Amino acid sequence: IYHVNNWYGVGVGSVVFYNDAIDANTDRSLYRKDHVYTTADKIRAGVALNNEFKFGLITAMVDWGVYLYNPARHYYDNPEHPIYGLGRRPLFYKNDGAGSDEAFHYIRFGMKTRIWDNLYFSASAKTHLHICEYVEFGLGYQIPFLKKENRKHGEKIFHHRKNWWQE
Secondary structure (H helix, E strand, O other): OOOOOOOOOEEEEEEEEEEEOOOOOOOOOOOOOOOOOOOHEEEEEEEEEEEEEEOOOEEEEEEEEEEEEEEHHHHOOOOOOOOOOOOOOOOOHHHHHHHOOOOOOOEEEEEEEEEEEEEEEEEEEEEEEEEEEEEEEEEEEOOOOOHHHHHHHHHHHOOOOOOOHHH
């Protein structure tokens, strides 16, 4: 994350998701029932634009991501669809509205708080339009690339003690 100022940061990242809920035996009518789903079918990978907004000890996160590898885009195929048909859905496609299938992109939003120098707790939700795919809680560690004594004011890691990088 590149910190533009003391309250906003922006960055890009790569993401990999594994969704074990993709199954022919699920109650969701969106998935094709005639397909045998393998582990590779349940993996999605892509890139994301990350935004962070800092409010004191709390950081709000809003990420927008695009799937570059998404075999799940074919799980909703309708052979009678006038454009896509069965197995012809491109990487970027227009979905048929909320609840009909998943989009080629997602939005992930959440909150995190730093509980120690480089350790933080987070809670977030990954959504497709207004449908939440999952909610996650996590404990993270930020790898410090600069020693405290070598950090400039604009490169400091947020901490609740002012001027902690000068200690």
